[in-house]
Amino acid sequence: MSKRENFPDQRKYSTFSPVSTTVGSAKAGPPAAEPAAAPSSLERATDILICLGYGINSATEIATYCDYSISTVHRLLQNLADLNWVIQDDTSHKYFLGPLVNRLSANIATVHQYLILHAMKEMSRISNITEETVILGALEQLHYIKLHDIPSPHNLRIIEASDRLKGQYLGATAKVLLSQLDDKDLKPLLKHIRNEAVTPDSVTDNAVILEQILEIRRKGYFVSYGERIKGAACVSVPVKNYFCPVSLYIVGPEDRIKPRLEKCIKELVSSASVISEDIAGAFNGQGGRG
Secondary structure: OOOHHHOOOOOOOOOOOOOOEOOOOOOEOOOOOOOOOOOOHHHHHHHHHHHHHOOOOOHHHHHHHHOOOHHHHHHHHHHHHHOOOEEEOOOOOOEEEOHHHHHHHOOHHHHOHHHHHHHHHHHHHHHHHHOOEEEEEEEEOOEEEEEEEEOOOOOOOOOOOOOOOOOOOOHHHHHHHHOOOOHHHHHHHHHHOOOOOOOOOOOOOHHHHHHHHHHHHHHOOEEEEOOOOOOEEEEEEEEOOOOOOEEEEEEEEHHHHHHHHHHHHHHHHHHHHHHHHHHHHHHHOOOOOO
């Protein structure tokens, strides 16, 4: 059996002919299955790069995982190395993603430009409604990155000194991002999280954090007060259908957000749903909303 099912996000290369009938026969014959169409060199090379991204680094392992011949894998690895997509370690003879991959992914804004473009309209809408700072953030390799923000028009607004959480998983946004991880990734991570309180309201107990994550999965949003910045409130919702966890959220003074909390939640959930629907076509092979 082919092992291409190890890449659930990739296309399946099997086709079947429609039901055929035999001329002069009263009964239609059973559908005749045609041989699966062989993947192209580009598709095979894509699978190899995905393997390297998952830490499958030897030609033999790649051939086994993808169900390709070892000669095909060696040939494609050499072609990819010639183009700087991969590099080979002279000592271990293992292959790794090359400098071209790093160059293409070095600019965060470029890597996530598709998502940002599809989110900007809804972010502007939320900004106009709430008049609070609106932010689009993501979790990449367990590190938080801020992708785009629209600052509040008020003179009194929340500004964070850094885009990164510095290994801390505090506040609504961090927990919304963690809630999108699979349990097999989430549970080991929670065992190693060592949050340190930065305000009196910081939640650092991993058991409580897990309860909050389960609550986010049920409700579809989370609100935190003063966990990272004293006197600040954050309302965060997940954006789905992307290749890494994404959150859309607002931050502002607690006394401004609390009286309008229900409306803020409603509008954020609505905008996140629109963004999720718009980007879905790029990652599941279907057309977007246009």
